Amino acid sequence: MDPGAETARGGRKPVEIHAAPLGRLFAFLVDALLLTGVVFAFSMALDATVGPAVSFRAEEGGAGNGFMIHRDRVMLAWILNVALGAGYFIGSWARRSGRDLPSTPGQRLLRIAVGRTGGSRPITLAQATARWLLLMGPVSLCALLGIVAPASRAPVALASLAWYLILLVTTLRSPAGRGLHDRFSGSIVTVRARRAGPGSSP
Amino acid sequence: MIERHGLSRRQFLVLSAACGASLVARSSIPSWLSIPDRSTPAERLARLLRHRSSARVIGAAYLRHEPSEARLTSLVELIAGGLPGGAGALRSADDALRALLAGRVQQDFAEERTVCLEGWIVSRTEARLCGLAALT
Amino acid sequence: MIVDSRSIPHGSRIEADLCIVGAGAAGISIARRFAGTSTRVVVLESGGEAFEATTQDLSRGENVGLPYFPLDTARLRWLGGTTNHWGGICRPMDPEDFESKAWIPNSGWPIAERDLESYYEPARVMCGVSSGDWGLETWRQRDRFKPLPVRGDRLDTRIAQIVSPEARSFRITHRAGIQAARNVVLQCHANVTEIETNSEGTLATLFHVATLDGNRYTVAARQGVLAAGGIENPRILLASNRQWHEGVGNRNDLVGRFFLEHPRFVGGVLVPFDRRLSVGLYDHHKVGAVRLLGYLGLKQATRDQEQLVDVQMSLHPTLAGSFQRSAESEDMKALHALVPALRQGHIHQLGGHLARVAEDLTSWQALLIPGAPLPAPFPEVVGKLMRSTPFEAQALIPDLMGDIAARGYAKKFGAPIESILLRTRINAVPNPDSRVTLGDDRDPLGIPRVRLDWRLTSLDRHSVRRSLEVLGSEVGRAGLGRVRVMLDDHDGPWPEDLAGGWHHMGTTRMADDPRWGVVDRNCRVHGIRNLYIAGSSVFPTAGSGTPTLTIVALALRLADHLKGLLA
Structure with missing residues (x-):
């Protein structure tokens, strides 16, 4: 039984209205865009300090098809960028400040938040880490294997694709919108409660 | 299969620039601004080819094919002989000379005055121009 | 109707009006022409309704001349014959293909294009060719691609049509028609081992049939047609050497000689x-629903003046950088193969395709x-x-986006061309020394396997070079x-x-004079009153077009001739 379902239907204590899948997807895209920008900026800095991760073989009138990939620098870029991604998502979800449930900037824009099931408390650091691993782990792994172990990337990519399909299907089928990543990490994505602001009507 | 032969496709792409585009291209500097030219006809003709190193490779192949023409004077005479106005044409401004040579190259192909250099079908005039480049 | 010859009683003798050996393009065309008439037709097909390795092995032979495809891959032995893997490229013969040229030894047909003209239209319908228009001018108006802008006084652009893949196999398109015809009995798994004649050798009296499981019987017919392909036709005639040591129809030692291909x-x-030179016309492309393919050749006047054979030149651009990689991408091929494999339920192929697709999907990473x-x-x-310059950028972008994006980009905007390979295809000179003979090995039915000695001439070589x-x-x-x-x-x-075009021609060539040909202008074997040959083995010259359409046109013409005799 999906534990979030009962509460979503109106349990006795706090009422959680789970967020619609389309909004969640859009929020994720906003986050990904933001994070990609940050990652790109850091990669430029890395390029300037330790040298380029990809260089071009000098070919006369080269058509641009001669690439040289420096694996050590790619590895460094991967570690840095995965750390950035982990910091961004885990930090956003496990943050404890104020009365509101925490959310990433993208989720905040779409007025949704991540919380623990059965209550209106934020998820713990361990839960946030598990949620990030389940969501972003496969894509990060694929990106790394694409460079360091090209032979293994195909099966991993197929497995990742299958995993994301499972997440999508389980999210869509769950009455509380809780895909496997939410169930394993004990989280739920809810609509942010509207608060009366200073200028609002009573 | 192509790689077995000496002249590469790339060299012939450059040849296209050397013998086609160079001859047709018009100088952006008006002729009345240019300094009076005191170079020999051979140097003038060879200078029309912008990609000298490629022209030299092709020229060397041509001179191996036609060793009897391997003298500057013969090549200049043979090239000038094909131009309207003969040797007088060599006194034309660079753009005019380029246009004359381009016309001659086209005429060479039309009349199959061509030579086969390591398989490449090249006009006699462009081959001789390259020959000049190889000798200067 | 279609029956299995393994169930026909051993030793029986089947009587028919017409016996056709082979159910490929030629055999099926003749059989269908007789469908619904009162003529009793028996078609003897070596294979079944699907590919069988043991039957296919009967085509195995030896290549002793120029390098050639393994013979058991060059023809298919099952219902529909080689149309089961036909490329579908069609163009009829040009009128000059039938003419004799003084500088081409053994050239010229005893018939002219006008003798076949009226059969090309029904042949086109039989083969599933979309349009009856073969002229460049018609297509020039409608085609978004234009011919190479060269002067037209020495060079020609010619247009071929490509039959859509689902319409190529005669097994698929004509099976129902054969099955429904009550006067036509198509016997599968029936291999002709010998043609028996009367004692004078002027009449084919019996077709001896054997199946791989040991069944044997005979078919006696008023008229017989060999339609088993350019290698099997001479093989059957040569192997029928019990009564005639040189084989049937081979008094002038011509059977198997003059083997022709379209060397490429x-x-x-x-x-x-x-x-960005536009050469799209010379690649497979569509104009409306019609699939076209252009190629270049010298005009007839130039060839006549220079005394050359016809050489067709097709253009194959190699693209800059990654575009070429994407054009040759095995992953893309797998992606294309995946959908039909899924549709047709070829589960065993899925693993390989999936792996390739996954590889392709991840290559951009x-x-x-x-x-x-x-x-x-x-x-x-x-x-x-x-x-980067625009050209470099165009080549770089696909590296980022992967082969799929490169394909899409090239399709939409075109891809920069590095060079254009000129693939030449020769309407080769008929050469008596290029021949099919019987080898020493025998197949499981006891028939000698063939030995192919494919040869070309110096005129072929000179013509390529001059063209x-x-x-x-x-x-x-x-x-x-x-x-x-x-x-x-x-x-x-x-x-x-050097390879062939999978076209086997000339081995039972057509000529009015028995000293120069195996069959006459009606495709009847010289000296035998009731034995005919259908298929490209009767072509005296290879022609500048592709053979299938002419095979079918000739077969339909033969069918009408036989109708007159059997009426």
Whole structure:
């Protein structure tokens, strides 16, 4: 039984209205865009300090098809960028400040938040880490294997694709919108409660 | 299969620039601004080819094919002989000379005055121009 | 109707009006022409309704001449014959293909194009060719691609049509018609081992049939047609040597001689000045629903003047950088193969296709920043892109986006051309020394396997070289680029990529004089009153078109001739 379902239907204590899948997807895209920008900026800095991760073989009138990939620098870029991604998502979800449930900037824009099931408390650091691993782990792994172990990337990519399909299907089928990543990490994505602001009507 | 032969496709792409585009291209500097030219006809003709190193490779192949023409004077005479106005044409401004040579190259192909250099079908005039480049 | 000959009682003798050996394009065309008439037709097909390795093995033979395809892959032995893997390229013969040329030994047909003209239209319908229009001018108006802008006084652009893949196999398109015809009995798994004649050798009296499981019977027919292909037709005639040591119809030692192919190889390369030179007309493309393919050739007047055979030149651009990689991508091929494999339920192929597709889908990752949630290229790649010329950028972009994107981009905007390979295809000179004979090995039915000695002549070589030289001159004259000829004019070895077009022709050639041909102008074997041959083995010359349409047109013409005799 999906534990979030009962509460979503109106349990006795706090009422959680789970967020619609389309909004969640859009929020994720906003986050990904933001994070990609940050990652790109850091990669430029890395390029300037330790040298380029990809260089071009000098070919006369080269058509641009001669690439040289420096694996050590790619590895460094991967570690840095995965750390950035982990910091961004885990930090956003496990943050404890104020009365509101925490959310990433993208989720905040779409007025949704991540919380623990059965209550209106934020998820713990361990839960946030598990949620990030389940969501972003496969894509990060694929990106790394694409460079360091090209032979293994195909099966991993197929497995990742299958995993994301499972997440999508389980999210869509769950009455509380809780895909496997939410169930394993004990989280739920809810609509942010509207608060009366200073200028609002009573 | 192509790689077995000496002249590469790339060299012939450059040849296209050397013998086609160079001859047709018009100088952006008006002729009345240019300094009076005191170079020999051979140097003038060879200078029309912008990609000298490629022209030299092709020229060397041509001179191996036609060793009897391997003298500057013969090549200049043979090239000038094909131009309207003969040797007088060599006194034309660079753009005019380029246009004359381009016309001659086209005429060479039309009349199959061509030579086969390591398989490449090249006009006699462009081959001789390259020959000049190889000798200067 | 279609029956299995393994169930026919051993030793029986079947009577028919017409016996056709072989259910490929020619045999099926004749059988269908007789469908619904009162003529009792028996069709003897070596294979079944699907591919069987043991039957296919009967085609195995030896190549002792120029390098050639393994013979058991060059023809298919099952219902529909080789149309089951036909490429579908069609063009009828040109009128001049039938003419004799003084400088081409053994050239010329005893019939003219006008004798076949009325049969090309029904042949087109039989073969599933979309349009009856073969002229460049008609298509020029409608085609978005234009012919190479060279002067037209020495060079021609010709148009072939390509039958859509689902309409190519005669097994698929004509099976129902055969099955429904009550007067036609198509016997599967029936191999003809011998043609027996009367004691004078003037009448074919019996077709001896054997199946691989040991069944044997005979078919006696008023008229017989051999339609088993350009190698099997002479094999059956030569192997029928119990009564006649030279075989049936071979009194002048012509059966199996004059083996013709359409030899193909890359004879030259064109390096265009403009990397965007439009050559789309010379690639497979569609105009409306019609699939077209253009190629170049010398005009007849030029060939006559220079005393050459016809050489067709097709253009195969090699693209710049990654575009070429994507064009040759095995992954893309797998992706294309995946959908039909899924549709047809070929589960055993899925694993390989899936692996390739996964590989293709992930290939773009090589240039992405690992860890970025969205595809973002390395800064160096972006820098390179910003600094690169448009051509370089066009070649670089596909590296970022992968082969799929490259394909889409090239399709939409065109891809820069590095060079254009000139694949030449010769309407080869008929050569009596190029021949099919019987070898020493025997197949499981006891029939000697064939030995193929494929040969070409110095005129073939010279014609390729001269055709490319003329193209080189015309391309230079038009300022389009330069051409390199990669075949020398000496009698050295042929290029390593020399191959045939899977066309077997000439081995029972047509001539009015029995000293020069195996069959007469009606395709009747000289000296035998009731034995005919259908298929490209009767072609005296290979022709500048592809053979299938002419095979079917000739078969329909033969069917009408036989109708007159059997009425």
